[in-house]
Amino acid sequence: MSDSYSTTDETTDSEAANSTDTGTEARRPGETLDETTPSIQEIPERETVIEATDLTVHYGDVEALKPVNVRLPEQEVTAIIGPSGCGKSTFLRCINRMNDMVDAARVGGELRYRGTNVYGDEVDPVALRRRIGMVFQKPNPFPKSIYDNVAYGLKIQGYDGDIDARVEESLRNAALWDEVKNQLDSSGLDLSGGQQQRLCIARAIAPDPEVILMDEPASALDPVATAKVEDLIDELAEEYTVIIVTHNMQQAARISDKTAVFLTGGKLVEFGDTNRIFENPENQRVEDYITGKFG
Numbered sequence: 001m002s003d004s005y006s007t008t009d010e011t012t013d014s015e016a017a018n019s020t021d022t023g024t025e026a027r028r029p030g031e032t033l034d035e036t037t038p039s040i041q042e043i044p045e046r047e048t049v050i051e052a053t054d055l056t057v058h059y060g061d062v063e064a065l066k067p068v069n070v071r072l073p074e075q076e077v078t079a080i081i082g083p084s085g086c087g088k089s090t091f092l093r094c095i096n097r098m099n100d101m102v103d104a105a106r107v108g109g110e111l112r113y114r115g116t117n118v119y120g121d122e123v124d125p126v127a128l129r130r131r132i133g134m135v136f137q138k139p140n141p142f143p144k145s146i147y148d149n150v151a152y153g154l155k156i157q158g159y160d161g162d163i164d165a166r167v168e169e170s171l172r173n174a175a176l177w178d179e180v181k182n183q184l185d186s187s188g189l190d191l192s193g194g195q196q197q198r199l200c201i202a203r204a205i206a207p208d209p210e211v212i213l214m215d216e217p218a219s220a221l222d223p224v225a226t227a228k229v230e231d232l233i234d235e236l237a238e239e240y241t242v243i244i245v246t247h248n249m250q251q252a253a254r255i256s257d258k259t260a261v262f263l264t265g266g267k268l269v270e271f272g273d274t275n276r277i278f279e280n281p282e283n284q285r286v287e288d289y290i291t292g293k294f295g
């Protein structure tokens with residue numbers, strides 16, 4: 001870990017586990033490898049970045065998440081889908097402790113990032129969020145210049161590198177640089193909705209996170225802006241681990257490598273390769289949901 005957000009090293013067990021980790025999803029009956037396609041078998045399993053073990057969330061007496069057990073791989077896009085109110089955002093917000101902001105929220109079980117229990121007493125949530133950034137549903141730039149939107153977090157964290165270079169790199173990685181390079185001093189609020197969302201992605205990228213959480217990042221955008229954000233997510237996955245909540249199943253099928261399906265009651269019902277989930281789900285209720293029988 002390049003950024004120390006924890007004062008203790010709890011990584012050993014998990015890293016050891018990861019080194020021999022074959023991934024539970026690879027062992028699911030629906031994903032049995034075809035022996036006639038050996039090249040597929042040569043693709044190495046990716047390491048686990050996020051691991052939930054019996055993770056639960058209650059808001060007061062309301063159970064929002066039933067025990068969740070899942071391992072999310074590095075440098076892939078994982079989509080989280082399911083009907084309204086099934087706990088998608090709640091799960092996403094557990095990963096970088098955004099639920100800390102909700103007084104009524106009570107988290108149980110374990111959520112590990114690279115082996116470290118993110119709810120451990122020694123973890124600093126602010127430092128954690130530099131490693132696990134977040135992009136929200138509605139673009140929410142600061143009422144500041146485009147430059148300052150991206151530089152702000154760097155300055156707060158006392159970044160001692162070349163801030164100009166980092167701002168440019170972040171805007172380039174967010175596929176926004178060419179559109180804004182001559183107006184860095186203009187307000188971020190003057191950009192279009194799609195540009196604002198890419199600015200928010202640049203802001204999330206600037207502190208050099210490993211994981212980017214996205215909560216329906218394109219749902220407030222028109223189709224052209226949505227397509228740009230989807231292309232961007234595809235590019236981001238080359239460098240980052242992306243975990244995205246979406247209501248849009250076509251979008252999940254288009255952009256994700258893995259899909260997690262939550263159903264009403266906060267239960268994670270199925271997790272696996274996106275192609276398999278959409279073409280051959282194991283669970284009947286998942287099939288009914290994906291084929292639009294409810295939702």
Ligand SMILES: Nc1ncnc2c1ncn2[C@@H]1O[C@H](COP(=O)(O)OP(=O)(O)OP(=O)(O)O)[C@@H](O)[C@H]1O
Pocket residue numbers: 059062064082083084085086087088089090091102104
């Ligand atoms: N701050 C809160 N206080 C109380 N209950 C909450 C709170 N946030 C969410 N809930 C409840 O927890 C459950 C899961 O909500 P969550 O927002 O995680 O679902 P979701 O799948 O993301 O929904 P949507 O798709 O509609 O955004 C719902 O029953 C919701 O009403």
